[in-house]
Amino acid sequence: MQQLVQQAIDRLVDSGEELGIQVAVYRHGEKVVDAVAGVADPVTGRPVAPDTPFFSASTGKGVTATVVHVLAERGDLDYDAPIVELWPEFGAHGKGKATLRHALTHSIGVPAVPARLTAPDLADWDGMCALIADSEPWWEPGTRTGYHAVTWGYVLGEVVRRATGRPISQVLREEVAAPLGIADELYFGVPASALDRLARLEDAPGSAEMMAAMPDLPLFRATPPALTPSAAYGNDPVVLTADIPSGGTMSARAVARMYAALLTEVDGVRLLPDERLREITALATAETDQMVGFPTPRALGYNLGRPGTDPHRTPTVFGMPGMGGSAAYADPTTGLSFALTRNRFSLGPATAVDRIGALVAEAETD
Helix, strand or coil: CHHHHHHHHHHHHHCCCCCEEEEEEEECCEEEEEEEEEECCCCCCCECCCCCCEECCCHHHHHHHHHHHHHHHCCCCCCCCEHHHCCHHHHHHHCCCCEHHHHHCCCCCCCCCCCCCCHHHHCCHHHHHHHHHCCCCCCCCCCCECCCCCHHHHHHHHHHHHHHCCCHHHHHHHHHHCCCCCCCCEECCCCHHHHHHCCCCEECCCHHHHHHCCCCCHHHHCCCHHHCCCHHHHHCHHHHHCCCCCCCEECHHHHHHHHHHHHCCECCECCCCHHHHHHHHCCCECCEECCCCCECCECCCCEECCCCCCCCCCCCCEEEEECECEEEEEECCCCEEEEEEECEEECCCCHHHHHHHHHHHHHHHC
């Protein structure tokens, strides 16, 4: 499978469709693919290495969910406890019955932030949490679902901080990344000393025109223009070094290893037992998403279905894609975990994820 994937991504780079790309696959806890191609920095020509972290937008949401579940397994968090038990201020404007489960399933009703916000605002953790806590819900928590593009990570991250006394980036490092040996490849806030190791993003040709042609969805009205993911956003040191756990920066092999450790033991480390894994990957909601206008099957913090497929045909696959074309996911039925990162930032369909993911799935069944 390594050779098959390597040849495929080499062709994508040689054709000019991709700039730099990483693909990693684990099978039953063993790494079977760790393939890279192209350049990490189009200016200097620095090549992609297996340990090069890429800003991967909402693919980081799956990492945030994993941190929450590790803490829940330890008894530090309860999915059905009201958030106000840890964060009293969050109860303003009728949100007092909102639970962690509502937050994980994008059902909490606070999907928007003011249009005036910019990247430095996102770096102000206390300010963002105060703003979200004082926001009026668009719907009664738990009654609808709608993608919380920006606010999701702050709500969960503040619950984690209040429960543990540590910022979520520290919890990620100490409880998930370090035990798996990936602490220098899986981040929320990236240490300033590591910035020169990151891939540099470049907008795909036609991105501005594609953005202008996007339908007028509530999702875009709820996300300030300055915070819409793009190459400039994903290259901004303010964004990269801040804790913004609605997104993340990672190598493909690191996040694939994290998902593998959810499924089974990886070099002696298992993040969750089978019973917890079944609970968090079961269908939680498949209602029409109020922000994008179509049904989105979700588990607790993860989307369901392999990207590029009808989710009803791949219902056991759980994970998260990211705007720009990254994705990471796992499938308990096959024992596979998969991740793809890339630095040619595109707003359209994640064709590399779909094609390489299908290639891996077909190779596994042959």
